[in-house]
Amino acid sequence: MRISHKRKKEEPKKNFPYNENISVPEVFALGASGERLGVMNTADAIRMAKEQELDLVVINPKAEPPIAKIMDFGQFRYQQEKEQRLRKAHQHVIDTKVVRMSLRIGKHDLDIRKVQTIKFLNEGDKVKIEIVLRGRENQQAGLAFEGLKKFLTEVNAEITTRFEQATERQGNKITAIIVKN
Numbered sequence: 001m002r003i004s005h006k007r008k009k010e011e012p013k014k015n016f017p018y019n020e021n022i023s024v025p026e027v028f029a030l031g032a033s034g035e036r037l038g039v040m041n042t043a044d045a046i047r048m049a050k051e052q053e054l055d056l057v058v059i060n061p062k063a064e065p066p067i068a069k070i071m072d073f074g075q076f077r078y079q080q081e082k083e084q085r086l087r088k089a090h091q092h093v094i095d096t097k098v099v100r101m102s103l104r105i106g107k108h109d110l111d112i113r114k115v116q117t118i119k120f121l122n123e124g125d126k127v128k129i130e131i132v133l134r135g136r137e138n139q140q141a142g143l144a145f146e147g148l149k150k151f152l153t154e155v156n157a158e159i160t161t162r163f164e165q166a167t168e169r170q171g172n173k174i175t176a177i178i179v180k181n
Contacts, residue, residue, distance in 0.1 A: 027068040
């Protein structure tokens with residue numbers, strides 16, 4: 001089993017200060033049903049929220065003065081987490097998959113690489129195709145370009161693709177990046 005050492009990037013959680021955690025002296029208050037209460041002292045707005053057995057939550061801290069709404073903070077936080085889970089479930093991260101070949105690759109191995117490439121493209125990923133040149137093969141770069149062109153025409157016969165990065169030489173490698181069209 002292959003172990004992945006990639007660290008997952010976590011989205012920073014939005015911090016919504018509420019009640020006594022609000023540090024600004026004045027807020028633009030909104031009522032529980034969305035009506036505008038106007039600019040008021042933070043302490044007065046918190047007192048008004050407590051009378052309704054709700055919380056005062058800052059929903060837009062960058063506004064001048066910050067916008068705060070009277071609401072149930074537990075329910076608000078639950079709704080925010082629910083929306084974040086839905087966004088995360090519907091997103092697809094596009095990876096760049098690498099398919100490596102050599103100048104002396106056999107027909108069967110080439111067919112396997114073609115099947116892998118088509119599978120990666122159908123999953124919505126980019127595919128970087130590399131032909132690695134070793135030793136005297138470095139002088140046969142023309143053959144590598146032809147081999148890569150032939151491979152790409154075979155892939156294009158089954159699925160339409162376009163170049164994200166055209167075929168080019170990078171040191172001892174001939175590379176191209178393709179995506180599904």
